[in-house]
Amino acid sequence: DIQLTQSPSFLSASVGDRVTITCRASQGIGSFLAWYQQKAEKAPKLLITLASLLRSGVPPRFSGSGSGSEFTLTITSLQPEDFATYYCQQLNTYPLTFGGGTKVEIK
C-alpha cells in the first residue's frame, strides 16, 4: 500500500498568515493526488485534484503543487473559515489511501 505522510500534523497560525502543508508518498504517484478540507463534525470537502487543479468554487488562496512523491498545499492569507483539518489522498493505486491529516488552528 502507498503510505502518505503529512507534515506538520498540527499547526497554529493567525488570520492572514501563509500556510504550507506537505504530503509525502512512500512511492512515486505522478500527479495523482487530491486535497480535502474537513471542518469539525462535518464531511470532508474536495479542494484540489491532480495535485494542482483547484476545484470550481474553491477560493484561489488555495493552491497545490508537486509531483512524484512530494506535494504541498498552500493557503495564502489564511481566513477564519480555513481553520480545519486537511487531508491528502493518493489516487494512483488501490487501496486508495489518505494522509494522517494536518489540523490548522487559530494562534
Add this chain to the structure above:
Amino acid sequence: EVQLVESGGGLVQPGGSLRLSCAASRFTFSDSWMCWVRQAPGRGLEWVANIKEDGSEKYYVDSVKGRFTISRDNAKNSVYLQMDSLTVEDTAVYYCAREAYKIMETWGQGTLVTVSS
C-alpha cells in the same frame, strides 16, 4: 446540487452485522462510481470500498475484505455496504461519496457505526 444521504448506522455487538444505505439524488447515479470512506473517532480518513457504475468492479481495503460487501441498485439510486463480523475497530462514521477517477467529489453527512458489547 448533488445529495447523498446515509442511513443504517447504530450500535451493534462485536461479531454482528449491519447494512448501511446511501440514497443519491440530483445527479446521474448510474454514471457514477460510488464509494464508502470511514473515520474512527478522533482519527483520520480511511477509504473502505468502491463500486463501478454498473457494479461489475468492486475494490476493498484489506482490513474489510471478506467481511464487507459493497453493492448498488441503480433503479433506486442507492449504494449499500453490508458489514459482517464487525469488530470494535470498525467503529467509525461511515461516509458515502461519489467518486470520479478515484477522487471523492461529493460526500454525504455520514452515519455512525458503534461496535460495542
